[in-house]
Amino acid sequence: MALVSPQTPLPRVVFSILGPNLDQGRxxxxxxxxxxxxxxxxxxxxxxxxxxxxYQPSFAELARLVADDVRHLAPEAEVRLHPVELRDPWDFEExxxxxxxxxxxxxxxxxxxxxxxxxxxxxxxxxxxxxxxTESRHFPGRLLQTSPPRREQLGGPGTYAIIDLDLSRYDRxxxxxxxxxxxxxxxxxxxxxxxxxxxxxxxxxxELVAGASRAPLLxxxxxxxxxxxxxxxxxxxxxxxxxxxxxxVDVNCATLRGDTAMATLFGHARGAxxxxxxxxxxxxxxxxxxxxxxxxxGELGLDEQAMLLRAIEEKxxxxxxxxxxxRSDFLLLAGTNRDLGARVAQGKFREDLLARIxxxxxxxxxxxxxxxxxxxxLRFELERAGQGLGVHVTMSREARERYLAFxxxxxxxxxANFRDLNASVLRMATLARGxxxxxxxxxxxxxxxxxxxxxxxEAHPPTPAxxxxxxxxxxxxxxxxxxxxRFDRVQLEDVLxxxxxxxxxxxxxxxxxxxSREKKASSNDADRLxxxxxxxxLSWQQIASPTG
Numbered sequence: 001m002a003l004v005s006p007q008t009p010l011p012r013v014v015f016s017i018l019g020p021n022l023d024q025g026r027x028x029x030x031x032x033x034x035x036x037x038x039x040x041x042x043x044x045x046x047x048x049x050x051x052x053x054x055y056q057p058s059f060a061e062l063a064r065l066v067a068d069d070v071r072h073l074a075p076e077a078e079v080r081l082h083p084v085e086l087r088d089p090w091d092f093e094e095x096x097x098x099x100x101x102x103x104x105x106x107x108x109x110x111x112x113x114x115x116x117x118x119x120x121x122x123x124x125x126x127x128x129x130x131x132x133x134t135e136s137r138h139f140p141g142r143l144l145q146t147s148p149p150r151r152e153q154l155g156g157p158g159t160y161a162i163i164d165l166d167l168s169r170y171d172r173x174x175x176x177x178x179x180x181x182x183x184x185x186x187x188x189x190x191x192x193x194x195x196x197x198x199x200x201x202x203x204x205x206x207e208l209v210a211g212a213s214r215a216p217l218l219x220x221x222x223x224x225x226x227x228x229x230x231x232x233x234x235x236x237x238x239x240x241x242x243x244x245x246x247x248x249v250d251v252n253c254a255t256l257r258g259d260t261a262m263a264t265l266f267g268h269a270r271g272a273x274x275x276x277x278x279x280x281x282x283x284x285x286x287x288x289x290x291x292x293x294x295x296x297x298g299e300l301g302l303d304e305q306a307m308l309l310r311a312i313e314e315k316x317x318x319x320x321x322x323x324x325x326x327r328s329d330f331l332l333l334a335g336t337n338r339d340l341g342a343r344v345a346q347g348k349f350r351e352d353l354l355a356r357i358x359x360x361x362x363x364x365x366x367x368x369x370x371x372x373x374x375x376x377x378l379r380f381e382l383e384r385a386g387q388g389l390g391v392h393v394t395m396s397r398e399a400r401e402r403y404l405a406f407x408x409x410x411x412x413x414x415x416a417n418f419r420d421l422n423a424s425v426l427r428m429a430t431l432a433r434g435x436x437x438x439x440x441x442x443x444x445x446x447x448x449x450x451x452x453x454x455x456x457x458e459a460h461p462p463t464p465a466x467x468x469x470x471x472x473x474x475x476x477x478x479x480x481x482x483x484x485x486r487f488d489r490v491q492l493e494d495v496l497x498x499x500x501x502x503x504x505x506x507x508x509x510x511x512x513x514x515x516s517r518e519k520k521a522s523s524n525d526a527d528r529l530x531x532x533x534x535x536x537x538l539s540w541q542q543i544a545s546p547t548g
Contacts, residue, residue, distance in 0.1 A: 256300070388426070472493055495532065
C-alpha cells in the first residue's frame, strides 16, 4: 500500500456502536427517520473511508441492515461488523473490558489513518467507556458527537462535532486553565507579587504536585522561611479542589518529648501510663480524611518515626497501651530546618522514613536569598499590620527608601527571616503617629534590628536567673525545661529527687518501680530507669553529680 503524502487528508475510520433503538428502522420509512450511525454517511464534509460497527450478536440482523444503508449512502466506504458479547450492557466493568479488548486487538495505524470514535449511540455506560478509552489513547483518535436535525430541518442528516481531547488545542479552555493556575499560585504566595525567579518556579512546582499527588510533601528551609504558612495554603488549596474532606492538623514536633510525643500523635488507651485516666484520640486519627502537618519532623524520636512510617504506608497504627489497630487516611506535609540526611548519618532519623517522605522535597529560601522580594513583602506586611491595628498604615518615600536600602544590604542578617520582617513592620506601624511611618521611625527600627542580630558577646545578655531551690529539672535541663508539659515536669522532678537520694541506678530503680516490678516475671529496674532518663537527654552520671 502506498504511503499517503503529508498534503493528502488521511483516510477516515469511524468506530461506532450500534444503537438498537436509535438506529432502528423498517421499510422505506426508515429513510425519513434520523438514525445516528446511518446519518454519518449523509454528511458531505464527513467523508468515510471505513466504518467499524460494534454490535451485540442478538442484534445481528439490525447491524447488517445498518451496514447496507451506510454502503448505499457512501458506496466508497467499507463497513466492517464486529460482534461484541455483553451479558449486561449496563455493567461498567464488563463493557469497559469488552471495549478494551477491541482496542488491544485492532491493528491501529495512526500514521496512515485518522480515527474517530462515535459516542452518540450505545448505553450511557458504553459512551463513558469509549470516552475513557479515547482519553487514555487506547483509541488513538478523536471523539465524534452527532445530534438530530432541528424541527425546521426534519429529514436532514443533523449535525456533528469532532472533539479533540488535547485540551491545549482549545484557546479559551487553555486561557481558563492558565487563569486558574495564576490564581492558585497567587494564593500559595498569599497574594504577594514575588519577583525571585527561583522562588516563583518553586511555587509553580508545588502547585502542580499539590494538585496531582497524594504523596507526602517535605518542606525544607530555615526557621521563619514560611513553611507553616505554605503548608496551610497547600491544605486550603486541596480543600477547595475537594481533594481532602477533613481538617488540617498542625503540630510542632519540637514540642513533643517522651511519652507525650507518642500519646499526642497516636493516642493512648486508658491506663497506658501513669496519669492516663482515659482514652486519647491522637492527632493522626484527628487528621483522618484531612492533612497532617508535622513541622520540625526531624525532632521526632526513633520510636515515633517507626510508628509514623507504618501509619503513612499502611494507614494503620496502634495507640499507646492498646492491642487494637486504628485506621487513619491522611495526607502528610512535613517541615524541617534540619539536614535530615545528616540526621540519618547520626542515627537520629530513620533512613526508610526519609525515603518515604523525600519523594517531593521543596526547599524554601530564606529572606536574604530573595532580596528582590523584600519590597512586595514589605507592602504585604504594612497592609497586614494596618488590618491588625485597625488603621491605614503608610510610609513616607524617604522612610521606605531608607528601610529597603537597609533590608537588601548583604550585612542585614534577617536571622528569623520573614518573622523578623513581620515583627519589624508591626513595631514601626504601632509606633507611627497617625499611621504614617517616618524616617525617624525607620532609623530607630534599624538600630533595634542591628542590636537584636548582634552576637551574644556584643549584646550583653542578662545572666539567667538561678533555678528555684529544689528545682532539679531546671538545674539539669536548663532552658529545655520550659518545653516540658507540667505533668512530665512534676513526674521527672520526683524521679530526680529519688535518684539524688540513692547511691546507685539500681537502688533508685527498685524504689521507683516497687509496685509494678512485682507484676513482672523478670525485671531490670536499672535499665527501665536508664531508658526513662534518656528520653530527657539525662544520664545517671549527670544526676549523681552534686553540680548537676
